[in-house]
Amino acid sequence: MSRRALTLLVAGFLALAFAVIGAMVPVPYVVLSPGPTENTIGDVKGKPVISISGHETYPTQGRLSMVTVAYQGGPGNRLDLVTALRGWLDPTVAVVPEESLFPKTSTPKEVEEQNTQEMTTSQESATAAALNALKIPIERTVKVVSTNKGAPADGKLKPGDEITAVDGTPATALDSVAGAVRKHKPGEQVTFTVKRGDSETQIPVSTIAGKDGTTIVGVTMQPSSGYRFPFKVDISVGDIGGPSAGLMFSLGIYDKLTPGALTGGMSIAGTGTIRADGKVGPIGGIEQKMVGARRAGATVFLTPADNCADAVKAVPEGLRLVRADTLESAVKAIDALRDHSGEVPACPAA
Template identity: 65%
Template sequence: MSRRALTLLLAGFLVLALGVIGAFRPVPYVVLSPGPTENTIGEVDKKPVITIKGRQTYPTSGALSLVTVAYQGGPAAQIDLLTALRGWLDPTVAVVPQETIFAPGRNAEEVEEENVVEMTNSQDSATAAALTELKIPYTVGVGVLSTEPGKPADGKVQKDDEITSVDGEPTKDSEAVQKAVKAHKPGESVVLGVVRGGKKLDVTLQTVAGPQGQTIVGLTMGPKFTFPFDVDISVGDVGGPSAGLMFSLGILDKLTPGELTGGKKIAGTGTIQPTGEVGAIGGIAQKMIGAKDAGATIFLTPPGNCAEASQAVPDGLRLVRADTLHQAVLALDALRTGKGQVPSCEAG
């Protein structure tokens, strides 16, 4: 073999070796794919997704399915370049920058923990929205979601405590609690009236200065709902806030005579506010694929996702725009009876 041929052979081998090594190097991307689809009026692991106690319920049929997105990758388990390339070539998945899912400095455990909190909050908001739609009264207080390690509230205030007053003055929402705490100078004491396990307690905390110099005690708060009957939602290993709309519809279907679906397999997505407004979510393309694969023919879509969804909707899946829970109910009524208008994404 000539020297020139040997040089070309070695160079080719080196390029090939570097290409193989490079293909398996980790890259800061995440692969999103269709995740599990669960029927909110059905069962998961032989247990009803929605269980209502203390209120009459009615039979249901068909499906009102929530849809999810599975991801591969992340700071602790980065995908390699070859996996990313396969994802870019697969029309059923999306490859997105890692920071889309994981904010800088956050690990997989923190993301999972946040998803669990968001799921819990979503279930409470979904129940509140359903009861609002049915004009069933409930009460809302100020609940403790978490405390910041090392701050005054840590160890003295507990998750799920309800804050009822600050320095003896009743409070109606978390903004009122924050305003009352900020009225103190850092280092001064503040007294929180809390309800814990049905017992009223006064908790005295010494305030400190926050990052911007504001007075804080290290609390994360949110609405704490008290409903007139028990609504339990169990979906297994699913997190995040995007199932809110479908939870609300499942609760409504169980609490009202007749069947919302008319026996059809309906899927959808969207966050929900206690007042019924439906919010946009991520991974809409993968969720629609999951819905179609599960046999759904109707897909309830948040207005903020309509444009993207219209560009990627699978054949045989009809998009129905759901601005609010009430609009979603009217749309399902129209689909079932053939009377009334059905809002579409194409119509804006």
């Protein structure tokens, strides 16, 4: 065998060995890429993303698209070296340290549960924000987060239960629930009226003395973050999780509850968490979300103010960035774009 042939053979063997090792060696990174884009005023698999019953709704047009980020790697699915290297060479994706997204002790189940909970909270906050913007009255509720193992409430009250009353008195805030329990002496029973799913039931729970001497049942509740709405709003996006679609959900609900098409037929995408008061918050993966939005045909992208600096550095051609500080400002910006009137807040140039 000639020296050249031998060199090529050895080089080929080394390349193959590197590829095999690279495909097997796990690395603590996560690859972020553009994920699914769904129209919040449209359908997913033949089912409306937003369904409203018990209140008049109006026809819509165009698109108000939520955007997502897909990821490879993470707890229980460690990334291999070759995939990470490919990601570093692709300008539409990002490769980030795993610990920047997931706590070191997270399990796949915990990650899934957290994403699901964040999506549920986001949908509830989005509904509250839209109704508040339309001056439609809503009520606060109190929900069970968890129970202490071995405490009287353990096994009786469940995470997600909505406490509507205590001993027959309506539960309107966390303090009112805790105060009703503290009226009892340790060993007495307190009766919770609980809404679980579509049914409501009364659940008696014994009380005990807490470490500080107060009467407790051993339950952790969600303070002032649940809401009771005057009509039903259902949001369905399949197995997508996380909180960053809040702004687009609230705009979709707002559009369906108001006469006329908010977009005027435009294709608008956007992202941002949202609070019940309409404040829009920052998100992660802004670069990948913009790429996904443009690929889906969007020409306008609603951007949280805190993400503007990163967005202007990577905005795809043909996509106009519009700064969204609140739900109200986002609606006004869309009105101005649709009617070609007024100023539209933009992300400042870097």
